[in-house]
Amino acid sequence: MCGIVGYVGEKQALQVVVDGLRRMEYRGYDSAGVAVVCDDELETRKKAGKLANLETLLGSDPLPQSTIGIGHTRWATHGGPTDANAHPHVSEDGKVAVIHNGIIENFAELRSELTANGVTLSSETDTEVVAHLLAAVLPTVGMDLAEAMRVVCRRLSGAFTLVAVHSDIPDVVVGARRNSPLVVGRGDGENFLASDVAAFVAHTRQATELGQDQVVELRRDSITVTDFDGRPAEVNDYEVTWDASAAEKGGYETFMAKEIYEQPKAVSDTLLGRVDANGRLHLDEMRLTENDLRSIDKVVVIACGTAYHAGLVAKYALEHWTRVPCEVELASEFRYRDPVVGHRTLVVAISQSGETMDTLMALRYAREQGAKVLAICNTQGSTIPRESDAVLYTHAGPEVAVASTKAFLTQIVATYLVALYVAQVRGNKFGDEIQAVVRDLNDMPQKIDLVLDTTEEVKALAQELKDVKSVLFIGRHVGYPVALEGALKLKELAYMHAEGFAAGELKHGPIALLEDGVPVICIVPPPSGRSILHEKIVSNIQEVRARGARTIVIAEEGDDVAAQYADHLVRIPAAPTLLQPLVATVPLQVFAEAMATAKGLDVDQPRNLAKSVTVE
Ligand code: AGP
Numbered sequence: 225m226c227g228i229v230g231y232v233g234e235k236q237a238l239q240v241v242v243d244g245l246r247r248m249e250y251r252g253y254d255s256a257g258v259a260v261v262c263d264d265e266l267e268t269r270k271k272a273g274k275l276a277n278l279e280t281l282l283g284s285d286p287l288p289q290s291t292i293g294i295g296h297t298r299w300a301t302h303g304g305p306t307d308a309n310a311h312p313h314v315s316e317d318g319k320v321a322v323i324h325n326g327i328i329e330n331f332a333e334l335r336s337e338l339t340a341n342g343v344t345l346s347s348e349t350d351t352e353v354v355a356h357l358l359a360a361v362l363p364t365v366g367m368d369l370a371e372a373m374r375v376v377c378r379r380l381s382g383a384f385t386l387v388a389v390h391s392d393i394p395d396v397v398v399g400a401r402r403n404s405p406l407v408v409g410r411g412d413g414e415n416f417l418a419s420d421v422a423a424f425v426a427h428t429r430q431a432t433e434l435g436q437d438q439v440v441e442l443r444r445d446s447i448t449v450t451d452f453d454g455r456p457a458e459v460n461d462y463e464v465t466w467d468a469s470a471a472e473k474g475g476y477e478t479f480m481a482k483e484i485y486e487q488p489k490a491v492s493d494t495l496l497g498r499v500d501a502n503g504r505l506h507l508d509e510m511r512l513t514e515n516d517l518r519s520i521d522k523v524v525v526i527a528c529g530t531a532y533h534a535g536l537v538a539k540y541a542l543e544h545w546t547r548v549p550c551e552v553e554l555a556s557e558f559r560y561r562d563p564v565v566g567h568r569t570l571v572v573a574i575s576q577s578g579e580t581m582d583t584l585m586a587l588r589y590a591r592e593q594g595a596k597v598l599a600i601c602n603t604q605g606s607t608i609p610r611e612s613d614a615v616l617y618t619h620a621g622p623e624v625a626v627a628s629t630k631a632f633l634t635q636i637v638a639t640y641l642v643a644l645y646v647a648q649v650r651g652n653k654f655g656d657e658i659q660a661v662v663r664d665l666n667d668m669p670q671k672i673d674l675v676l677d678t679t680e681e682v683k684a685l686a687q688e689l690k691d692v693k694s695v696l697f698i699g700r701h702v703g704y705p706v707a708l709e710g711a712l713k714l715k716e717l718a719y720m721h722a723e724g725f726a727a728g729e730l731k732h733g734p735i736a737l738l739e740d741g742v743p744v745i746c747i748v749p750p751p752s753g754r755s756i757l758h759e760k761i762v763s764n765i766q767e768v769r770a771r772g773a774r775t776i777v778i779a780e781e782g783d784d785v786a787a788q789y790a791d792h793l794v795r796i797p798a799a800p801t802l803l804q805p806l807v808a809t810v811p812l813q814v815f816a817e818a819m820a821t822a823k824g825l826d827v828d829q830p831r832n833l834a835k836s837v838t839v840e
Contacts, residue, residue, distance in 0.1 A: 226325040227297040230397040233414020237293030244423030254305030259312040259321035260290035266391035270310035296323035299834040303348030313352040315359030324351035326404040329382030370441035397442040408432040426468035433605035478827040480625035488669035490630040493619035503659025510614040520570040523550040527574040530628040536705035538639030545647040556582040559589035569595040576631035577836030578606025671797040686818035698727040699747035710812030717820035727764040740772035748779040748786040753801030
């Protein structure tokens, strides 16, 4: 996905736009570019690589002063990360500049049409066709940029957020969205457009979420929103609940480090206000009636990446507490496997960004099949909650680092709240049983804090292991998705082979990977829980040690049985079996972040990745 910013107002547009891009660089950083309109001239500067490269270019080849501008950071889809493919893209007459997030699926036929009409295209991108189409349409609609955008959007298929300016229309920025995020920042004598409120929250917290197939015309003192046919559109105004400082590093070296240390607060904020003094849950905000919840006969979780791992953790608790069958599906696979989904299925779409296209398309499919969809999301006003029947927001605050950390823990907490609420409504759990779990959940922020106090040994271990070629992770029960998440963190941050296994699966093949010195990180369940789980994982640890593995054992305080088979022992506070992921995951996050740091890699913006993947 890409980062998009538009501005019209009284300030110097370039500064506003570049600052906004910096706050959204996590959305994509293959190239960056800006365009401003000044004295009926359109000026653009764009550069492959990170935003810093563009800023260097702007230093040596400055733009004129202007109070209207647009900017873009790119995660390449069509065409490599080159200067020519960087946005903005400009029409042949040099008057229209366009930036885009998404994929225009019919761009090939549009390119052919333009070429046949004598237009010379200068990039490999799908986006460029929009600049030329707008230039061609404008004279036919009285140079009305918003109307030209509507005409062009009606010809496009795929997912797109588009923002455009025109040199001869110096006080208007026009945007359009289909299946890709675009939010308006409402200021005083100034207005903003962005993919994410982080781009303008330093200027205003008043926001307006745009809906599907809408076009917005922005002037410094007016905002006009229509559908693609020009009819006035309903929009949803809201106030952003966090401030710009929350999106800054706050003294940490990296956003990821900050967000790891914010986890105790993120968990407590996600619990806040959802359980009363008697331990009863109140989730009316979900807009699912008690009848809805009594009538479900299956839960299907759809998600990607880390969110998928949160779903895998949730499955154990949800089935244990509610006795409702729960399937967990990779969103990108779900709708293509002809799943059995109906009106008694509750589909839970877990997404930090609320914009992941794989998850969005899966939830649309589920709704077409008659299922109710509950979104668990960390981004207010994003597409996935807007297209769901219900939403339970995690309150992790903005998660800027591409590698997800606090969102993961809060997704687990949110799914636990939903599971407990279903058990409460359906009567599977007595009030005192639910109270006991809620008390344990309320203890977790403090336990996470304790883990964060002992990160030095994990960081030292990462330094010691920074040249290993591969790390394996094993776990049982809820420790298995934790192993998967630990492996994903190491892959995406340290660019190394890492693989998570269900510990019981090792003997069915993967154990052949072992040889002297291979690090195996073992997540050990509480001995006081299902004792058989503990016994089995201790056997698995002995199996891997017998084959030369270097065992890094994550075990709770006082577990001396597992400790005796540890080459490196990482202690975590005791926690109930189902809640252990909330503490066991933290050392793995710290390990991966420290490994990336030891290898001199970019922790917040790992190569090839983007914070939210808004293409399928
Ligand atoms: C996690 O570290 C990754 N950045 C990625 O797997 C992410 O969890 C996945 O793309 C889903 O994103 P979402 O939660 O915003 O839908």
